[in-house]
Amino acid sequence: MKIAVYPGSFDPVTLGHVDIATRAAALCDRLIVGVYEAPPKNLLFSTQERVELMRQAVSHLPNVEVTAYSELTMDFIRRMGSRAYVRGLRMNSDFEREFEMALMNKVFASDIELLCLMCSQEYQFLSSSLLKEAAALGADVSRLVPDAVAQALKKKFAARRRA
């Protein structure tokens, strides 16, 4: 594989995402992490913040770039000159939805391949949404996210409490 894409909303990036990006980067010449601008759910961080936090989180991986996108994921992958995208496989309730989406994507783009990588056991149950719920209530999530994200979460929720 020359170029692979790792798409997601990354709101915010967790150590599980970093784990998958690291594995994917080892399998291709160039990995493009695509931060999706407008997923159909409430976001905590702006697109710019999500891109910036991801950039810091993967700065040690020389062949990884981070960019935002707002079109259909399959169109983004093609625009990047790639034919394959990567998703982390977790043992969780989102799996079937993910699967459904992947099969629908095949209808729109039968030439694009999905590669699922398995993240480490310690991140199998880590999801951005649960993480945000816990952090909002003051939980110490520093073992689950990059340092910059832990600080960004603290700042974000401190601002909320002041408001």
Place this chain on the structure above:
Amino acid sequence: MKIAVYPGSFDPVTLGHVDIATRAAALCDRLIVGVYEAPPKNLLFSTQERVELMRQAVSHLPNVEVTAYSELTMDFIRRMGSRAYVRGLRMNSDFEREFEMALMNKVFASDIELLCLMCSQEYQFLSSSLLKEAAALGADVSRLVPDAVAQALKKKFAARRRA
């Protein structure tokens, strides 16, 4: 079976729904497609639009009628003079919720029977919600919905982009 009811929100109707309606219509004298007015989720199309698109989609089936309803589904089925309703069985994450609802319905209406039909393999992974997400981003969904729906989706999202 004399009369059977096929209830749903149909927002919008897909070829998967048409598949189920066709199978159900072959098993009873008269099939009533019930378009539920106020499901607990955001709708893209108005009740009138959903009824109209469904009517066009099943116009080739002589023993099928389409009507909107706003009461408890079990009460609607009884009002239609029926004792049985039909649902499409898909291999997806909504299945357990559907099951839960069916068992609760049994508490309210133990005399009403649920018949699950299996839709074709090609529509197993087709859901209205994923379809709308894809169409909103400009995906060509014409292989997954009736023609009138494909056009209605295009118009709807073009209007949104102009807004």
Place this chain on the structure above:
Amino acid sequence: MKIAVYPGSFDPVTLGHVDIATRAAALCDRLIVGVYEAPPKNLLFSTQERVELMRQAVSHLPNVEVTAYSELTMDFIRRMGSRAYVRGLRMNSDFEREFEMALMNKVFASDIELLCLMCSQEYQFLSSSLLKEAAALGADVSRLVPDAVAQALKKKFAARRRA
């Protein structure tokens, strides 16, 4: 529906099976319960015993017949002059295997329809295999099976203990 088929191994018939047969019988003119001779699992009862116990269990349903079969289930359904078969929908671990089989059956017989009926909540978790395990250890399963089956199980396991 004129004729419907309810296939299974019924080793032995439980009150859950009787529940489904009763519901199915109300939806068609004639219901044929097909006892499969050689399922790929160990059987406790012979084909003749399984047919006989089923016959007694549904003897109160005037439009139900019981017969054994050994060919492909889809071929049996066609031989009976039917185009539809019935399965009980339980919330259990066998569901996905059942689904897989139903979709493979579609490849062999796209003209034959599967109807899934939902058995009563009290039988949702009842399976012949667990029942046999419990009965083998002397559990009183009389609330879960027809009387004749409770007696047959007792006799069978008493004979084993003597052996």
Place this chain on the structure above:
Amino acid sequence: MKIAVYPGSFDPVTLGHVDIATRAAALCDRLIVGVYEAPPKNLLFSTQERVELMRQAVSHLPNVEVTAYSELTMDFIRRMGSRAYVRGLRMNSDFEREFEMALMNKVFASDIELLCLMCSQEYQFLSSSLLKEAAALGADVSRLVPDAVAQALKKKFAARRRA
């Protein structure tokens, strides 16, 4: 176990919750039902109403207290002087999310134990959210909730219809 905590949003309490509270109360000296003030979902009843309805529902259990809380559940358990919390195990689609949350909780509070109890078969498929949907449409849910809750639901939805 000296003290155990049974946390939830209880919006509103159902007979399934009462079943679990009764079982849990039999296993410890003192059970504290914690009504979570601000779960990430829309609530029908205020915190005060939810606490009051729960209090009435468990008033026959001498060793059970009810109190509201708004911090991280793990922190609430510690504040109550407990090291164990109880959850009802239902065969439903929320199970995996619950599991995910429990494993994340272990990261924040490895010293706190989760005990899952199995509620009675008749409440296996009972959820507060489906109950509210049905009650909003006028379904008679009196077999599924304590009397006071049935009345509170009627009043709540009557007020809505007048509005």
Place this chain on the structure above:
Amino acid sequence: MKIAVYPGSFDPVTLGHVDIATRAAALCDRLIVGVYEAPPKNLLFSTQERVELMRQAVSHLPNVEVTAYSELTMDFIRRMGSRAYVRGLRMNSDFEREFEMALMNKVFASDIELLCLMCSQEYQFLSSSLLKEAAALGADVSRLVPDAVAQALKKKFAARRRA
């Protein structure tokens, strides 16, 4: 809880089982580990070996005893003077079967309570059957089982290879 029972086939005991036994022992005065003599599957170790390996594995827990049993699990629990049994909750494919069995047990023994405990994340995916498959092929499973079990597995498979 005065007395609780932890039943299983333990063929052989893994660190996941030890984890659950440790948690359960902290919740009751006396924990009885019941080694089931004749589960409906092929066993690698004899009853005596399984009891002995379990005894060594929990020898550091003063309030835990190990004994074999061959009757219905519910009857064994009653014979031990207990009213509660413990099972480890793992995120795996056996869960639904376990659930089914627990609900059937309720039919035979409605007075006996099931408590599910959650084992540590690192043992979530550990099963005796997969472990045996791997060990049979020479995998080093020493991180997943007590030392005595690792040695017993080595001896067992060395003997088989010589045979």
Place this chain on the structure above:
Amino acid sequence: MKIAVYPGSFDPVTLGHVDIATRAAALCDRLIVGVYEAPPKNLLFSTQERVELMRQAVSHLPNVEVTAYSELTMDFIRRMGSRAYVRGLRMNSDFEREFEMALMNKVFASDIELLCLMCSQEYQFLSSSLLKEAAALGADVSRLVPDAVAQALKKKFAARRRA
């Protein structure tokens, strides 16, 4: 990826396997299909037959080799000079077992990466075991397997019927 391994029992190879092998071959320089000699289940075809049928099935793919192996899969991958193996992702009941095995493999070989590829929708529900059950009863499986396999199945079951 230079070298990837696609391990399995392939008893017999189906068009679903060929689909995955084709996708995997496009992602690496050299793909080694490993036919596992002794999986813990009953086999219909001998190792030699399974290797031969697979060889014919992938003969049009220039960078694919087929070989049998009998050691631990992770050891086989290393012996082949590879660090990655490929599995087909199907929406079926085997998924969780597969996941469990993959996480256990990580304990033995943390340096080896699993890549899951998604097979075409039409093969999502195709499994070798169901296929064999159907073929044994005379079903025409020619749309689901390579021609040579269809013939081998016919011969195999004809011989059995004569026996």
